[in-house]
Amino acid sequence: MKCIVCVKQVPDTSGVVAVKEDGTMDRAAMATITNHDDLAAVEAALRIKDATGCKVVVISMGPPPAEGMLRELLAMGADEAVLVSAREFGGSDTYATSQILAAAIKKVGVDSDDIVFCGRQAIDGDTAQVGPQIAEKLNLPQVSYVAEIKVEDKAVTVKRLLEDGYMTIKVQTPCLLTCVKELNEARYMSVGGIMECYQKPLEVYNYETLKDDPLIDVDTIGLKGSPTNVYKSFSPPVKGAGMMMEGADKATVEKLVSILNDKHII
Amino acid sequence: MSTFNNTDLAAFKDVWVFCEQRQGVMMPTSYELISEGRKLADELGVELCGLLLGDNVEGLAKELGGYGADKVILCESPLLKEYTTDGYTKVICDVIEEYKPEIMLIGATNIGRDLGPRCAARLHTGLCADCTHLDVDMDIYRDFLRSASTLPEEKIAGLNSAMVLGQKHDVSRDLKMTRPAFGGHLMASIICPRFRPAMATVRPGVMKKAPFDQAKADACQIVKPNFSLTEADMSTQVVEVVKAAKKLVDLIGADVVVSVGRGISKDVQGGIKLAEELAEVLGGVVGGSRATIDSGWLSADHQVGQTGKTVHPKIYVALGISGAIQHKAGMQDSECIIAVNKNETAPIFEIADYGICGDLFKVTPMLIDAIKAAKAAK
Numbered sequence A: 001m002k003c004i005v006c007v008k009q010v011p012d013t014s015g016v017v018a019v020k021e022d023g024t025m026d027r028a029a030m031a032t033i034t035n036h037d038d039l040a041a042v043e044a045a046l047r048i049k050d051a052t053g054c055k056v057v058v059i060s061m062g063p064p065p066a067e068g069m070l071r072e073l074l075a076m077g078a079d080e081a082v083l084v085s086a087r088e089f090g091g092s093d094t095y096a097t098s099q100i101l102a103a104a105i106k107k108v109g110v111d112s113d114d115i116v117f118c119g120r121q122a123i124d125g126d127t128a129q130v131g132p133q134i135a136e137k138l139n140l141p142q143v144s145y146v147a148e149i150k151v152e153d154k155a156v157t158v159k160r161l162l163e164d165g166y167m168t169i170k171v172q173t174p175c176l177l178t179c180v181k182e183l184n185e186a187r188y189m190s191v192g193g194i195m196e197c198y199q200k201p202l203e204v205y206n207y208e209t210l211k212d213d214p215l216i217d218v219d220t221i222g223l224k225g226s227p228t229n230v231y232k233s234f235s236p237p238v239k240g241a242g243m244m245m246e247g248a249d250k251a252t253v254e255k256l257v258s259i260l261n262d263k264h265i266i
Numbered sequence B: 001m002s003t004f005n006n007t008d009l010a011a012f013k014d015v016w017v018f019c020e021q022r023q024g025v026m027m028p029t030s031y032e033l034i035s036e037g038r039k040l041a042d043e044l045g046v047e048l049c050g051l052l053l054g055d056n057v058e059g060l061a062k063e064l065g066g067y068g069a070d071k072v073i074l075c076e077s078p079l080l081k082e083y084t085t086d087g088y089t090k091v092i093c094d095v096i097e098e099y100k101p102e103i104m105l106i107g108a109t110n111i112g113r114d115l116g117p118r119c120a121a122r123l124h125t126g127l128c129a130d131c132t133h134l135d136v137d138m139d140i141y142r143d144f145l146r147s148a149s150t151l152p153e154e155k156i157a158g159l160n161s162a163m164v165l166g167q168k169h170d171v172s173r174d175l176k177m178t179r180p181a182f183g184g185h186l187m188a189s190i191i192c193p194r195f196r197p198a199m200a201t202v203r204p205g206v207m208k209k210a211p212f213d214q215a216k217a218d219a220c221q222i223v224k225p226n227f228s229l230t231e232a233d234m235s236t237q238v239v240e241v242v243k244a245a246k247k248l249v250d251l252i253g254a255d256v257v258v259s260v261g262r263g264i265s266k267d268v269q270g271g272i273k274l275a276e277e278l279a280e281v282l283g284g285v286v287g288g289s290r291a292t293i294d295s296g297w298l299s300a301d302h303q304v305g306q307t308g309k310t311v312h313p314k315i316y317v318a319l320g321i322s323g324a325i326q327h328k329a330g331m332q333d334s335e336c337i338i339a340v341n342k343n344e345t346a347p348i349f350e351i352a353d354y355g356i357c358g359d360l361f362k363v364t365p366m367l368i369d370a371i372k373a374a375k376a377a378k
Helices: A036-052 A066-076 A094-108 A130-138 A191-197 A250-262 B028-044 B058-066 B085-099 B112-123 B138-148 B153-157 B214-219 B262-282 B290-294 B360-377
Strands: A002-006 A009-011 A032-034 A055-061 A080-084 A115-119 A142-152 A155-162 A165-172 A175-179 A202-205 A229-234 B015-019 B048-054 B071-076 B103-107 B127-131 B133-135 B161-164 B167-170 B176-181 B186-191 B198-202 B221-223 B236-243 B256-260 B285-288 B315-319 B336-341 B354-357
Touching: A002 A036, A002 A094, A002 A130, A032 A036, A032 A066, A036 A055, A036 A066, A036 A115, A036 A142, A036 A175, A055 A066, A055 A094, A066 A080, A066 A191, A066 A202, A080 A094, A094 A130, A094 B112, A094 B127, A115 A130, A130 A142, A130 A175, A130 B112, A142 A165, A142 B085, A142 B112, A155 A175, A229 B138, A229 B161, A250 B354, A250 B360, B015 B028, B028 B048, B028 B058, B028 B103, B028 B133, B028 B198, B048 B058, B048 B085, B058 B071, B058 B214, B058 B221, B071 B085, B085 B112, B103 B112, B112 B127, B112 B198, B127 B176, B133 B138, B138 B153, B256 B262, B262 B285, B262 B290, B262 B315, B262 B360, B285 B290, B336 B360
Parallel strands: A002 A055, A002 A115, A055 A080, A080 A202, A115 A175, A142 A175, B015 B048, B015 B103, B048 B071, B071 B221, B103 B198, B127 B198, B256 B285, B256 B315, B315 B336, B336 B354
Antiparallel strands: A009 A032, A142 A155, A155 A165, A165 B236, A229 B186, B133 B176, B161 B167, B176 B186
């Protein structure tokens, strides 16, 4: 058995969001982190490894600097890492991205008792589409919004969050699960792990590596393989600051209430 | 189906809305999307069709007509009683291949966000996630840009085509799907120019529900297509569905939301109680920032923000909320924002209509009294 985890390196949107002149985000100017939900997926896989001794493979598609993030995951306990990186893959929307990642996962190999993990969504795109689309391309059953996982032999029982409760779902391996941050608290890298992570295998899959897969076609990857196009991006107008009330006493509050009353807001 | 060619754009017609029901109860977002879909169908001059899957749910179908659906495609089977990705995807993709809608809208609920990408991947088409605004008609889209963007008029006026793979593409019949990116700092209008249907998941709560019209409900046509679904098509099994024990907090539908943030940390219970009292006098509900949910002070269904709920009430009161972009993304479209915060440089004051710099534990009780007095005087 093995766990394959798809991970994305994302700009830290909780910090400063740097925007370029043309309105696109200046990724180079921002700190990068491992996407939160993906980190939960890595931790879930590592816990299965703790219990069963299975192998954990982490995969990321991105530019060469994403290797640093993969090394961190190896230092946490993952066994192997794959960086999917090529100029041909650039400009991909979720459809094309899942096409490429599915091909990479096929190259790693999905056996009958394997589980593929993804995060629910990445904080930079917020689409939550890549996981289910990979599942479709690999013809695997999927469960998204996973907040609890129990693995017994080849059956996986998971708790799937709904807005107003949850569902318990039973699914057979091989399957794909997308995890939410609430699933667990990710472990730290260990000092030993950091020492070892440079000895662990890290492969780079480029266009040459994957091009023979039927999923990889000029019409299904990159800009050309993306069904969606950004038509126009723009900045919303900044709402002008409102009225700052003077003071914070009874008179201030009464003045505010009388304004609200006069404007029929209350 | 051999006749399905997703690039033959002319073969696709009509606007479809996936109408999500849970346990035989329609999700409110289905009515919002039907109402929005009506607008798009009118812009295109085509029919609006609801797509309803479930077991014994015919009673819900006519209701959809009351909000604007011309017809409802109804697929019933005991296997569709609970949502499963594989079962629903198979049936939906099969009927889409047969009927060929031009546009497919899905509510961005936890279920819709599971279903949408799976269907889009199977149909080989584009899906835009969590849209907050949809247009077809260019003039209406331009008016939207004039009010919602900082683009100069000459750029807006000149928008008629897009470059798609190096070729000029006329966008006048494309669905323009607008969504916030990066916590609302940037908006992007996405198109799906080469494939059909153009699919979008739409944020619950942002589209307005039309008034219900009984005559239209009576006129709504119900279509029951043939479809095949067997247990062999389904590899996930729903063991149980559990509703949260607590009453669902209806943040999205509320006219007034009183939210608390980290500012209540010195007296959490007291702070929540004050928010509840203020919400009660204003006739609203209590919400919270991510910090209050992560600290376990409020349950997750109270969360307002990028990863929580998007609200646009008439009045939003932010008590002790600093106003991080992740929070603002979920409430900045509220009609009137009132902020109380000790820190006068808190970013929440940048978007507040009225701000009071002070201790929420002192200000809120005075506010409650003053509002009570004002209401009593009416």
